[in-house]
Amino acid sequence: MNGRKINYIRVSLTDRCNLRCIYCMPEEGISKKEHHEIIRHEDILKILKASAFLGIDKVRFTGGEPLIVKNIDRLIHEASRINGIEDIAITTNGILLNSMAGELKKAGLKRVNISLDSLKEDKFRKITRGGNIQDVLQAIEKCINLGIKPVKINSVLIKGINDDEISDLIRLTKELPVHVRFIELMPIGEGMNYYETGFISSDQVLSEQKELVPLNSNEGSTASLFKLPNSKGTVGFISPLSCKFCRNCNRIRLTSTGTIKPCLHSDTEYDLKKYLESEIGLISELKEIIYNKPAEHNLENDGKSSSKREMFEIGG
Ligand code: SAM
Ligand code: SF4
Numbered sequence: 589m590n591g592r593k594i595n596y597i598r599v600s601l602t603d604r605c606n607l608r609c610i611y612c613m614p615e616e617g618i619s620k621k622e623h624h625e626i627i628r629h630e631d632i633l634k635i636l637k638a639s640a641f642l643g644i645d646k647v648r649f650t651g652g653e654p655l656i657v658k659n660i661d662r663l664i665h666e667a668s669r670i671n672g673i674e675d676i677a678i679t680t681n682g683i684l685l686n687s688m689a690g691e692l693k694k695a696g697l698k699r700v701n702i703s704l705d706s707l708k709e710d711k712f713r714k715i716t717r718g719g720n721i722q723d724v725l726q727a728i729e730k731c732i733n734l735g736i737k738p739v740k741i742n743s744v745l746i747k748g749i750n751d752d753e754i755s756d757l758i759r760l761t762k763e764l765p766v767h768v769r770f771i772e773l774m775p776i777g778e779g780m781n782y783y784e785t786g787f788i789s790s791d792q793v794l795s796e797q798k799e800l801v802p803l804n805s806n807e808g809s810t811a812s813l814f815k816l817p818n819s820k821g822t823v824g825f826i827s828p829l830s831c832k833f834c835r836n837c838n839r840i841r842l843t844s845t846g847t848i849k850p851c852l853h854s855d856t857e858y859d860l861k862k863y864l865e866s867e868i869g870l871i872s873e874l875k876e877i878i879y880n881k882p883a884e885h886n887l888e889n890d891g892k893s894s895s896k897r898e899m900f901e902i903g904g
Contacts, residue, residue: 593643593838594642594643594644594838594839594840594878595643595644595645595646595838596644596645596646596647596648596838596839596840597635597636597639597644597646597647597648597839597840597841597842598647598648598650598839598840598841598842599632599636599647599648599649599650599841599842600650600651600652600841600842600843600844600901600902601632601649601650601651601652601654601657601660601663601844602626602651602652602653602654602656602657602844603618603621603651603652603844603898603900603901604618604620604651604652604653604656605651605652605653605656605681605900606653606656606681606683606684607653607681607683607716607717607718607719608716608717608718609681609703609705609715609716609717609778610714610715610717610749610778610781610782611744611746611773611778611779611781611782612777612778612779612898612899612900613778613898613900614778615717618900621844621845625845626844626845627842627844627845627846627861629659629662629663629666631846631861631864632663632667632842633663633666633667633670634864634867634870635842635860635864635870635874636667636670636673637670637671637867638867638870638871638874639840639874640670640671640672640673641672641871642871642874642875642878643672644672644673644840645672645673645674645675646673646674646675646676646677647667647673647675647676647677648676648677648678648679648701649663649664649676649677649678649679650678650679650680651679651680651844651900652844652900652901653680653681653683653684654678654679654680655678655680655683655684655685655688656684660688660692661688661691661692661694661695662695664676664692664695664696664697665695665696667696668695668696669696675698675699676696676697676698676699677697677698677699677700677701678692678697678699678700678701679700679701679703679742680700680701680702680703681702681703681716681719681724682702682703682704682723682724682727682728683719683720683723683724683727684723685700685702685723685724685727685730685731686723686726686727686730689727689730689731689734689736690730690734693734693736697736698736699736699737699738699739699740700731700736700739700740701740701741701742701769702724702727702728702731702739702740702741702742703741703742703743703744704721704724704728704741704742704743704757705743705744705745705746705749705750706721706750706753707721707753707756707757707760708721708753709721709722711749711750711753712724715749715750728741728764728766732764732765732766737765738765738766738767739765739766739767740766740767740768740769740824741757741760741766741767741768741769742769742771743757743768743769743770743771744770744771744772744773745770745771745772745773745788745793746773746782746786746787746788747785747786747787747788748785748786749782749786751788754770754793754796754797755797757770758797758800758816758823759816760821761815761816761819761820761821761822761823762816762818762819762820762821763820764820764821765820765821766820766821767821767822767823767824768821768822768823768824769811769823769824769825769826770790770793770823770824770825770826771826771828772787772788772789772790772826772827772828772829773786773787773788774828774829774899775787776898776899777898777899777900778898778899779899787829789827789829790812790825790826790827791827793825794814794825797814797823799816799817800814800815800816800823801814801815801816801817802814803815803822810826810828810837811824811825811826812824812825812827837851840877840878841902842860843857843897843901843902844901845901846859846860846861846864847859847860848860848874848877849897849902850877850878850880855896857897858873858877860873860874
């Protein structure tokens with residue numbers, strides 16, 4: 589465990605998605621998993637209960653796209669009732685969020701991360717292979733109006749594709765109380781097609797954004813934080829490659845097929861399905877997994893992730 593307190597679990601609810609972002613999913617989509625291969629909500633809740641017993645208090649539902657999953661509001665509601673779970677978040681592409689945000693908040697959703705790589709209608713459509721940016725912008729506004737805090741916006745930067753919009757994305761934080769976070773492109777799955785020519789390090793972006801003022805980052809945070817003077821929001825940089833944050837990594841990941849990945853970029857996975865019938869068995873397996881979480885990934889030396897899964901299967 590290397591002295592790290594593991595208090596956060598990310599749960600991928602599905603590997604399916606209503607978009608096909610160029611650096612994440614193949615254009616033709618993915619081969620569909622059988623219904624029985626996908627972990628059931630009641631089993632997710634058992635795993636969350638065992639996780640909470642071991643000190644995990646924060647859950648993020650992701651995907652694929654979590655909002656295409658039936659009854660996600662009920663799942664959030666049940667998860668919020670588990671003793672010890674304090675914080676429930678989602679990472680979403682935002683396409684379906686405008687109409688769902690109110691119900692999700694009522695169910696117990698505290699925070700949202702919305703992915704948005706471009707502010708231009710055409711380019712957004714190209715990057716997502718078909719998405720309508722208006723859906724996402726309306727969802728952002730809706731979440732702000734509902735008082736969901738924080739609303740974070742995740743942007744993966746790729747040279748030659750959206751690096752001309754860095755200043756515009758940063759400027760969003762002037763008018764809106766949103767937290768824009770730039771994520772370095774990772775050499776995993778479809779991301780490999782863009783990595784060699786398209787990778788931009790956070791340092792490179794920062795060196796060109798002279799107006800940004802550094803803020804103190806929370807301990808355990810994987811982002812370094814900045815702000816424009818007199819802005820309503822903040823700007824963060826998530827740099828898994830150029831400034832790896834493994835020593836601050838406080839999370840484990842549950843895939844949509846019921847395995848735990850203690851590190852995003854390792855091929856090690858533990859199948860929890862065989863422990864679902866025994867609460868004690870589940871707790872002791874999870875305890876072992878947390879204890880043996882790898883100290884760090886090796887992305888920068890290997891030039892690619894060792895994960896056998898793609899980002900849409902793990903959820904970021
Ligand atoms: N569909 C949801 C969404 O897009 O927010 C949740 C799942 S998606 C896999 C989670 C995050 O992973 C998104 O912010 C996406 O931009 C990011 N992502 C996907 N592939 C990536 C890659 N190769 N490198 C860095 N981030 C990536
Ligand atoms: Fe879907 Fe999210 Fe991957 Fe885009 S990044 S294809 S929205 S899973």
